[in-house]
Amino acid sequence: MVSDKKKKEAIIQLPNQLVNEGVKTVKQSLTGVESFVRVQANEYVKNGQANLIREAMKKGYVEMSHINLSICTECLHAEYEAQHTTERLVSGG
Numbered sequence: 290m291v292s293d294k295k296k297k298e299a300i301i302q303l304p305n306q307l308v309n310e311g312v313k314t315v316k317q318s319l320t321g322v323e324s325f326v327r328v329q330a331n332e333y334v335k336n337g338q339a340n341l342i343r344e345a346m347k348k349g350y351v352e353m354s355h356i357n358l359s360i361c362t363e364c365l366h367a368e369y370e371a372q373h374t375t376e377r378l379v380s381g382g
Contacts (some may be wrong), residue, residue, distance in 0.1 A: 304333075
């Protein structure tokens with residue numbers, strides 16, 4: 290058991306959806322409010338981290354799209370030259 294001196298109080302606000310899902314979980318397998326709060330807080334953190342990763346990936350793709358567009362624009366003349374050379378060689382001219 291942890292002594293009162295080592296304990297700290299934390300207030301956690303959870304969305305209603307998580308609380309409603311947690312009530313079902315508590316009824317099925319867990320006992321006590323502490324277990325309920327711990328499980329719901331862990332789920333909330335996991336979902337939050339997934340959203341942070343998703344947002345970071347989205348930002349990365351947007352940044353890379355600008356870089357890729359710049360590269361394509363710079364190399365467009367080389368594509369036209371390659372197409373012209375191929376057409377000239379194929380047609381014999």
